[in-house]
Amino acid sequence: MKTFDELFTELLQRADSRPDGSSTVAALDAGIHAQGKKVLEEAGEVWIAAEHESDEQLAEEASQLLYRLQVILLARGLSLDDVYRYL
Numbered sequence: 001m002k003t004f005d006e007l008f009t010e011l012l013q014r015a016d017s018r019p020d021g022s023s024t025v026a027a028l029d030a031g032i033h034a035q036g037k038k039v040l041e042e043a044g045e046v047w048i049a050a051e052h053e054s055d056e057q058l059a060e061e062a063s064q065l066l067y068r069l070q071v072i073l074l075a076r077g078l079s080l081d082d083v084y085r086y087l
């Protein structure tokens with residue numbers, strides 16, 4: 001189990017060390033357009049899960065949306081603090 005902040009730190013490390021087989025490296029290399037499509041895809045899956053699926057499925061889809069959101073922030077060079085200052 002990890003927190004939102006811990007995941008972001010892990011993704012920063014992946015972007016820096018670029019290990020083979022990393023989903024994050026592949027997602028970063030795919031570019032902003034592909035990353036944006038993933039954010040929308042996962043947001044849609046969260047919506048569908050909230051209307052029609054179990055709590056567990058909703059939680060899983062939510063985790064994927066959070067991951068895809070972090071990838072796009074990372075790709076643009078933003079930190080979580082850049083976002084948190086608006087909360």
Ligand SMILES: N=c1c2ncn([C@@H]3O[C@H](COP(=O)(O)OP(=O)(O)OP(=O)(O)O)[C@@H](O)[C@H]3O)c2ncn1[C@@H]1O[C@H](COP(=O)(O)O)[C@@H](O)[C@H]1O
Pocket residue numbers: 010011014021022023024025063064067068
């Ligand atoms: N939390 C996630 C995470 N959530 C989703 N995903 C990616 O998103 C995919 C699932 O999303 P989809 O449903 O769109 O996938 P799919 O349609 O079946 O397949 P794709 O064609 O989209 O790959 C997974 O196969 C992963 O590639 C994630 N990839 C990585 N993480 C975490 O990120 C950290 C770094 O991971 P790596 O970069 O892979 O080392 C680790 O803590 C991981 O647990």
